[in-house]
Structure formats: C-alpha cells, structure tokens
Amino acid sequence: MTKRGKLVFDRKIGGGYFRDCFSVKGHADICIKVINPRPGLIRKLQLKYFRKKINLEEYKTYTRLPDEIKRFFNPVHEANEIFVVTSMPRDYDGSPSLSLKKHNGAANKKFWEEAEFLFHFLVKNKIWFFDIFNGNNMFVLKESNDEWVPLIIDYKQMGWKAFPFQVHLLFTSQKRKKLKRQYERLVNKYKK
Ligand SMILES: Nc1ncnc2c1ncn2[C@@H]1O[C@H](COP(=O)(O)OP(=O)(O)O)[C@@H](O)[C@H]1O
Numbered sequence: 615m616t617k618r619g620k621l622v623f624d625r626k627i628g629g630g631y632f633r634d635c636f637s638v639k640g641h642a643d644i645c646i647k648v649i650n651p652r653p654g655l656i657r658k659l660q661l662k663y664f665r666k667k668i669n670l671e672e673y674k675t676y677t678r679l680p681d682e683i684k685r686f687f688n689p690v691h692e693a694n695e696i697f698v699v700t701s702m703p704r705d706y707d708g709s710p711s712l713s714l715k716k717h718n719g720a721a722n723k724k725f726w727e728e729a730e731f732l733f734h735f736l737v738k739n740k741i742w743f744f745d746i747f748n749g750n751n752m753f754v755l756k757e758s759n760d761e762w763v764p765l766i767i768d769y770k771q772m773g774w775k776a777f778p779f780q781v782h783l784l785f786t787s788q789k790r791k792k793l794k795r796q797y798e799r800l801v802n803k804y805k806k
C-alpha cells in the first residue's frame with residue numbers, strides 16, 4: 615500500500631543489478647522500483663549486510679540533496695524496504711525520457727555543461743555519488759528541442775559503503791579519483 619493507495623504494475627521498463635522498474639496503471643507520472651527477488655551473490659551479500667535499506671537510503675538522500683544540484687535528481691516520493699515510488703521522467707513533448715545509453719549519447723551543449731557543473735559541485739563538496747556518471751543511470755531530459763539536462767534516476771551508490779570491498783575508498787583522494795574516472799569515461803563514451 616502506498617500514499618496513493620494500491621498501485622498496480624503495468625509493465626517492466628528497466629532492470630538493474632539491484633532493482634526492476636515498472637510503470638503503473640493509471641498513473642503516467644510515476645514508476646515503481648522493486649528489489650530484484652533474485653540478485654546475484656555479491657549483490658545478495660551487499661543487500662543482506664551493508665545495504666539492507668537501499669530504497670530508504672535513496673529516499674533519504676533525495677530529501678538531503680543540496681539545493682544547487684537537486685534538479686539533477688529524479689524525485690523519490692516514498693520508499694520502504696521493498697519498493698520506491700519515483701517520478702517518470704518525461705520530455706517537453708510528453709514522451710518518456712531515455713537513458714543516455716538508449717539515447718545513443720547526447721549532442722547538446724547545455725547537457726554537457728550541466729554534467730560538468732554537477733561533477734565539479736560533487737567534488738568540491740566531497741559528495742561521493744558513484745554510479746551516477748553511467749549511461750544507464752543518467753537520463754537525457756529534454757526541456758525543449760535544444761535544451762537538454764542530465765537527470766539521475768539511480769543514486770543509491772554513495773561513498774565507501776557502496777563498494778565495501780574497495781578498502782582504499784576510505785580515503786578522499788581515492789574517492790575523488792574514482793568519481794573523476796567515471797565522469798571522464800561517461801564524457802568519452804556519450805558526448806557526441
Ligand atoms: N524513473 C525511471 N524512469 C524510467 N526508467 C527507469 C526509472 N528508474 C529506473 N529506470 C530503469 O530501470 C533500471 C533499473 O533502475 P535502477 O534504479 O538503476 O536500479 P538498480 O538499483 O538495480 O541499478 C534503470 O537502469 C532504468 O533503465
């Protein structure tokens with residue numbers, strides 16, 4: 615049961631290592647992410663020991679985002695241990711926005727300026743969101759025909775806890791290096 619009452623899944627619109635994402639019958643503006651009932655062994659251990667409340671963590675993260683960068687994150691409306699209710703990103707013409715990967719990259723000045731702003735803001739403020747500079751988790755939100763912005767739909771992987779086996783990530787210098795590598799890889803692969 616959710617704040618909007620009982621929601622009925624329509625169809626699966628995506629899947630990651632941890633969660634599957636579904637559209638919702640009669641609610642075109644939201645989608646629901648549900649913990650994958652059969653995660654691989656590593657994710658299973660992570661979910662059991664380190665990330666028991668992955669959905670609630672994402673919700674909490676959203677409520678605490680600094681104002682300067684909040685617009686880059688797809689809102690989480692509510693969460694519990696099993697599901698998350700989030701917005702369904704849509705372009706100015708009403709069509710569902712696509713991930714950078716499905717969109718085949720982006721040839722748009724504003725998009726990459728905004729991505730760069732986000733990267734520098736995170737480094738300056740030592741906010742270590744790993745996995746946001748990733749073609750599956752970053753969407754291309756078209757505000758108009760020629761104004762596109764990055765929209766992050768998955769931001770649960772924050773800091774060392776997300777990679778407990780990478781002990782070096784306890785050090786700031788290493789976290790900075792990892793984020794920079796992910797950002798540069800994204801630009802190389804998807805900037806058209
Ligand atoms: N708000 C959304 N709108 C559209 N598709 C989404 C949305 N959230 C997730 N997806 C799709 O579902 C996939 C899995 O969701 P994600 O939150 O990335 O799960 P995981 O935690 O397993 O990585 C995404 O890669 C994307 O394709």
Ligand SMILES: [Mg+2]
Nearest residue numbers: 630750751768
């Ligand atoms: Mg993901």
